[in-house]
Amino acid sequence: MKHIITLVCCILFVSVTKSQERFLTKNGAITFYSKAPMENITAENNQVLSIIDASSGKMAISILMKSFMFKKALMQEHFNENYVESDKYPKATFKGDILNFDTIDNLAKDVKVKGSLTMHGVTKELTIVANFTRNKEYILVEGNFIIEVDDFNIKIPAVVAKNIAKKIKVSFKFNHTPYKK
Amino acid sequence: MNKKKIIIVVLILGLIVAFVAYKMYNKPHVNVFEKSADIITNADKILKDFSSDENTANTKYLEKIIKIKGAVSDIKIENEKGIISLETNDDFGSVLCHLSIESTKKIKEIQKGQDIVVKGICTGYLMDVILVKCEVINK
Known part of the structure; x- marks a missing residue:
């Protein structure tokens, strides 16, 4: 009987600590900004899924391309149909390791995340610097980086070359909370 | 005289083209509230469709206006925008509804557990x- 109680306690304990190891957000924000001579374009996605495994320092992000909202309907249409081809490639993903994850605490600090970004059927290795803050209730990750559309095989016709930048600034903000359920 | 006529015609044509181009450039977003739904379903059915065969579900549902019925399992506001989760039989998945600014204003009238x-x-x-x-169509 005693053994069973110990066992049950152990299982409970393990499952409790396990549930605390994962931090997640289902409404992370990614915005991108294209600065070109003719017009500046921004788009916002507030439905990004990001998961951090706090035991290993690994991070996984999934992005629905159709969730990017533009100011103008036409821009959104062109983005989906001509550039990222979201019918063919509905998601972008990022998988990576947070370097020096153990050093992250409740004081905001810049940490490197090394991983691979897959978008438009192309996978590219990147290292991104992001600002991390961690306490018991959350892990906040914020930052930005530049991607080049050429790297992801996204072709911009010469006619609109003045409207769309070749280098796009991507900003992100994820407020992960401990995963329960 | 003839030359003048041609110039006027060209000018008018040019104006029409410019007007159409401008209209197209400023084409409004779909008005979800006014436009009728493409698909009417419930939270359980749509999640099952996606979890069993995502590709087929993608072609069926993506970018479509969906009218969906379900019980509210969670309500929250992030960045001033309301998010309502609809309950399903699945242990992990639900249907996340990101509300418009208009509907977010009425979020206080909605309660957990309500259909x-x-x-x-x-x-x-x-x-x-x-x-x-x-x-939110119906509380």
Whole structure:
């Protein structure tokens, strides 16, 4: 009987600590900004899924391309149909390791995340610097980086070359909370 | 005289082209509230469709206006925009409805456990099925 109680306690304990190891957000924000001579374009996605495994320092992000909202309907249409081809490639993903994850605490600090970004059927290795803050209730990750559309095989016709930048600034903000359920 | 006529015709044509181009450039977003739904379903059915065969579900639901019925399992406000989760039989997944600014104003009238009907645009499936620009049709 005693053994069973110990066992049950152990299982409970393990499952409790396990549930605390994962931090997640289902409404992370990614915005991108294209600065070109003719017009500046921004788009916002507030439905990004990001998961951090706090035991290993690994991070996984999934992005629905159709969730990017533009100011103008036409821009959104062109983005989906001509550039990222979201019918063919509905998601972008990022998988990576947070370097020096153990050093992250409740004081905001810049940490490197090394991983691979897959978008438009192309996978590219990147290292991104992001600002991390961690306490018991959350892990906040914020930052930005530049991607080049050429790297992801996204072709911009010469006619609109003045409207769309070749280098796009991507900003992100994820407020992960401990995963329960 | 003839030359003048040609110039006027060209000018008018030019104006029409410019007007059409301007209209196209400023084409408004779909008005979810006014436009009728492409698909009417419930939270359980749509999640099952996505979790069993995501590709087929993508072609069926993406960018469509979905009218969906379900019980509210969670309500929250992030960045001034309301998010309502609809309950399903699945242990992990739900349907996440990201409300429009208009519907967010009425979020206080909604309670957990209540059955509601929401209309929104489906953008895909991550852990949950995601609808954006949602309007609460029926409380």
